[in-house]
Structure formats: structure tokens, C-alpha cells
Amino acid sequence: MPVSAATETKLREAMARLLAGEPLHTDGSLTKENLAREARVSHATVHRAEEILGEWNAKVARPVRRTPGEVQRDETIAELRKQLRETKAKANELQGKLDALATVTANLYFENRELKEKESTRPEPGGRSPRHRTLEGVRSGEGARWPERPRRPEHVLRPRGYEQDHGT
Known part of the structure; x- marks a missing residue:
């Protein structure tokens, strides 16, 4: 099930920000979860966008490095x-x-x-108590x-x- 054009645009922009190391809504680590958060869409929506997910996997196939x-x-x-x-x-x-x-x-x-x-x-001297x-x-x-x-x-x-x- 494909995603709408608006959602696809959001995902592409979020992917560009994450890959450039300039996230707005996440900590910047290159994960699919952060892609969804950065685009402000659900995790399921990311997995429905197969074309964008393929691009993501191609660009982030290397080990995840910290910014x-x-x-x-x-x-x-x-x-x-x-x-x-x-x-x-x-x-x-x-x-x-x-x-x-x-x-x-x-x-x-x-x-x-x-x-x-x-x-x-x-007793004191003198016997006094x-x-x-x-x-x-x-x-x-x-x-x-x-x-x-x-x-x-x-x-x-x-x-x-x-x-x-x-x-x-």
C-alpha cells in the first residue's frame, strides 16, 4: 500500500536532514525509528513507503555511526x-x-x-565531704x-x- 505524495515528501526531507546530520526532531542517529519521528509519521507508514525505505537501506547499509x-x-x-x-x-x-x-x-x-x-x-583534705x-x-x-x-x-x-x- 503506497503512501501519499505529501507523506513521501515528508520522509524524503527527513531522510535528507538525518543524513546531513541536521535533525530537527530526533537525536540524529540513523535508524528507521528516527526517520519516522523526524518526518512526524508513524513507524508503520515508513514501512509502507517501500521506495523510500529502499533508498534509506541503500544509504544507511553501512554501520550506524554516531554524529x-x-x-x-x-x-x-x-x-x-x-x-x-x-x-x-x-x-x-x-x-x-x-x-x-x-x-x-x-x-x-x-x-x-x-x-x-x-x-x-x-574527700577533701581536712575530712570534709x-x-x-x-x-x-x-x-x-x-x-x-x-x-x-x-x-x-x-x-x-x-x-x-x-x-x-x-x-x-
Whole structure:
């Protein structure tokens, strides 16, 4: 079933644009699908236009080559993907360091609190108890009370080798 003269004209113009590397409606690769898209007709219409399809096959019988624009685009995409991989690797490395530093900081905080508590419970020279130092509860008339000791959160991990170095 042949195609109309208007459709044949559209297909010839689209073929000329694609072969010249100046597509208007496609990425420029030399495929029958792009011929149909460039001509703004259906894929089935391209296959009904047997004469034009024969010309297309004769001109595009060689391996499909990428246009210079496609080559540049693909090189740009490859470079951007490489940069993305490198950036993600660096981000993962920095996140690992940040996690390790947060763990060490949390451990140092709790060790510091424990040392302060031990220091505050040691008797002072002269036999006086350090409990007189705290004012919590004194103002309310209840007498001196020690504040609640914060507990180490279960989610805080100790760095590798911590147990060997600190005997815990």
C-alpha cells in the first residue's frame, strides 16, 4: 500500500536532514525509528513507503555511526559519571571519618563525666565531704542531692582497640 505524495515528501526531507546530520526532531542517529519521528509519521507508514525505505537501506547499509554531537554528548556523560563516582567515594570516606570522630567524641564525653564524678566524690583534705559543694536541692529545703548520672547511650560505639587500651 503506497503512501501519499505529501507523506513521501515528508520522509524524503527527513531522510535528507538525518543524513546531513541536521535533525530537527530526533537525536540524529540513523535508524528507521528516527526517520519516522523526524518526518512526524508513524513507524508503520515508513514501512509502507517501500521506495523510500529502499533508498534509506541503500544509504544507511553501512554501520550506524554516531554524529559528532552524539560523540561529544557521550564523552561528556562519561566524564560526569566518572566525577560522580569520585565524589561519592570521597563523600563515603568523609562520612566514615565523621562517624569515627563522633564516636570518639561521645566516648571522651562520657569518660570525662565519669572522671568528674569520681573527682567530686573524693574527700577533701581536712575530712570534709564534697557534698557541700552542690547547691541542688538546698534552696528547696530538701538538702543536698547529687544530680542523676547520665548513662552511656547504647548506640554509642567504641572505636576499634578501645577495650584493649582502656581495659573495659
